[in-house]
Amino acid sequence: MRKLLWVFLCLIAVPAAAQDANGWQMLARTDAQAALALIAEHHPGAAPELGDKEFQSRLAQARAHVAERLPRVESYGGYAALMQGLATDFRDGHIWSNATDIGWVRRRWAGLAIVRRGGQWVVGAQQAADGEPALEGARLLSCDGHDADGWARGRIGRFGGNPAIEADMARRAPTLLLDDGNPFIERPGTCVFATATGEVTLTLKWRAIAQAQLQPVMVSALRPAQAGMGVSAFTGGYWIALQTMNASAADVVEAVRAQRDALRAAAMVVIDLRGNGGGNSAYGSEIAELLAGKARIAAAGSSVPACSGAFWRASPDNLQTLELLTARDTSWAAVKDDMEKALAEKRGFAPALPACARNTAAAVQKPPVRLPASAMRGRLVVLTDRACFSSCLIFTNLLRRMGALHVGEATDMATRYMEVREITLPSGLRTFSTLQKVAVGLGDFGPYVPERIYPGAMDETDAIKAWVAGL
Numbered sequence: 456m457r458k459l460l461w462v463f464l465c466l467i468a469v470p471a472a473a474q475d476a477n478g479w480q481m482l483a484r485t486d487a488q489a490a491l492a493l494i495a496e497h498h499p500g501a502a503p504e505l506g507d508k509e510f511q512s513r514l515a516q517a518r519a520h521v522a523e524r525l526p527r528v529e530s531y532g533g534y535a536a537l538m539q540g541l542a543t544d545f546r547d548g549h550i551w552s553n554a555t556d557i558g559w560v561r562r563r564w565a566g567l568a569i570v571r572r573g574g575q576w577v578v579g580a581q582q583a584a585d586g587e588p589a590l591e592g593a594r595l596l597s598c599d600g601h602d603a604d605g606w607a608r609g610r611i612g613r614f615g616g617n618p619a620i621e622a623d624m625a626r627r628a629p630t631l632l633l634d635d636g637n638p639f640i641e642r643p644g645t646c647v648f649a650t651a652t653g654e655v656t657l658t659l660k661w662r663a664i665a666q667a668q669l670q671p672v673m674v675s676a677l678r679p680a681q682a683g684m685g686v687s688a689f690t691g692g693y694w695i696a697l698q699t700m701n702a703s704a705a706d707v708v709e710a711v712r713a714q715r716d717a718l719r720a721a722a723m724v725v726i727d728l729r730g731n732g733g734g735n736s737a738y739g740s741e742i743a744e745l746l747a748g749k750a751r752i753a754a755a756g757s758s759v760p761a762c763s764g765a766f767w768r769a770s771p772d773n774l775q776t777l778e779l780l781t782a783r784d785t786s787w788a789a790v791k792d793d794m795e796k797a798l799a800e801k802r803g804f805a806p807a808l809p810a811c812a813r814n815t816a817a818a819v820q821k822p823p824v825r826l827p828a829s830a831m832r833g834r835l836v837v838l839t840d841r842a843c844f845s846s847c848l849i850f851t852n853l854l855r856r857m858g859a860l861h862v863g864e865a866t867d868m869a870t871r872y873m874e875v876r877e878i879t880l881p882s883g884l885r886t887f888s889t890l891q892k893v894a895v896g897l898g899d900f901g902p903y904v905p906e907r908i909y910p911g912a913m914d915e916t917d918a919i920k921a922w923v924a925g926l
Contacts, residue, residue, distance in 0.1 A: 480526075497773055502768055513545050513546060537639075543613065607628070611623070690920065692721035692722045704734065719831050724835055724836070765893070774795065840863055
């Protein structure tokens with residue numbers, strides 16, 4: 456009730472208070488200022504002493520985009536687009552802005568949900584209006600005369616994700632022919648599709664759709680993959696399914712341990728990471744060591760420069776995060792105590808940031824020059840999809856470095872910044888997140904592009920197993 460009262464008061468008070476703005480502009484300005492302050496005051500990359508010029512440039516660009524877009528905010532759609540664009544400017548999947556109440560969203564669509572498969576933009580689902588051709592499975596070629604790939608990447612890249620990261624494009628593809636009231640992008644009028652019988656030019660008929668109706672269509676189009684958990688035999692050898700690296704991954708580690716000799720003797724072992732958004736990368740390291748041997752894993756591990764370590768941005772709000780962590784796990788107590796000292800001493804980081812940290816922003820992990828022989832007799836394969844993030848990226852990197860064949864779909868990317876914290880913005884209508892810790896000495900993880908791209912949908916488990924066995 457308090458949130459709705461705040462919105463109502465803003466919407467009725469502004470016309471009398473100012474002639475150059477409306478209530479939604481006020482909300483957008485207030486929330487954008489809060490989001491920018493969250494990043495500037497609490498994100499390690501915004502601290503001058505770290506010297507991350509690329510991040511500071513993104514922060515400056517985000518500020519400029521807010522100032523540029525504010526005058527055109529006249530509705531919830533414009534407000535939401537401004538906040539989403541602000542989060543997108545940081546090019547980090549851990550920085551986001553989400554709606555707290557989906558009821559505010561009003562959508563129109565053209566009856567088509569676009570998906571990304573095998574490097575192509577494809578119609579994943581359709582609800583055709585009278586007279587419209589059946590287009591499910593058709594490939595999108597262009598919209599309003601613009602090549603589909605350039606048009607789609609430009610559109611998503613401004614308000615959804617990083618156009619250079621395939622996983623971002625795949626996740627956001629269904630939004631291409633949705634209209635959320637974003638005033639900063641034009642709704643296309645005609646699109647051209649390639650079907651089995653030739654090209655089809657479609658004049659788009661935009662119509663309203665309720666969220667309850669849209670949701671099942673999007674799920675049907677995206678077809679998220681689920682690897683499952685466990686070890687099993689398949690035509691080519693053995694299949695290790697590892698959909699998560701949370702505590703349940705311990706059971707998979709023990710299954711690998713119990714079948715270690717058979718796995719090492721197999722013609723092929725596939726580690727299936729579809730749907731894996733991370734967890735504890737130590738589980739992955741254990742599996743890799745059980746398969747290939749300790750010597751090979753040690754040689755394949757990423758080298759860490761002398762100037763390295765984990766450093767928290769010192770701020771009262773970040774201290775609250777550490778207090779919550781310490782209440783659940785006392786191993787965080789030393790970091791919390793150091794943060795308290797840093798604030799008292801007016802230090803920017805806890806522990807104190809070494810001067811050499813300014814020179815390690817672009818750390819690059821070189822591939823190992825030579826690896827000891829693997830304990831495996833056959834081929835090691837890692838299968839990923841767009842969901843691979845965080846610890847999944849660390850594990851994928853290790854497997855690639857130790858010589859595994861990478862197949863499937865390109866992964867996401869994670870920066871060297873860690874420890875997400877999310878706040879509700881002053882309006883109560885959206886949230887915004889920041890990161891609080893930097894891993895000095897490490898570069899970005901991902902995106903990792905497979906050597907062999909699977910051309911179909913990533914939920915086709917039986918078809919994927921047959922495809923992998925034939926490699």
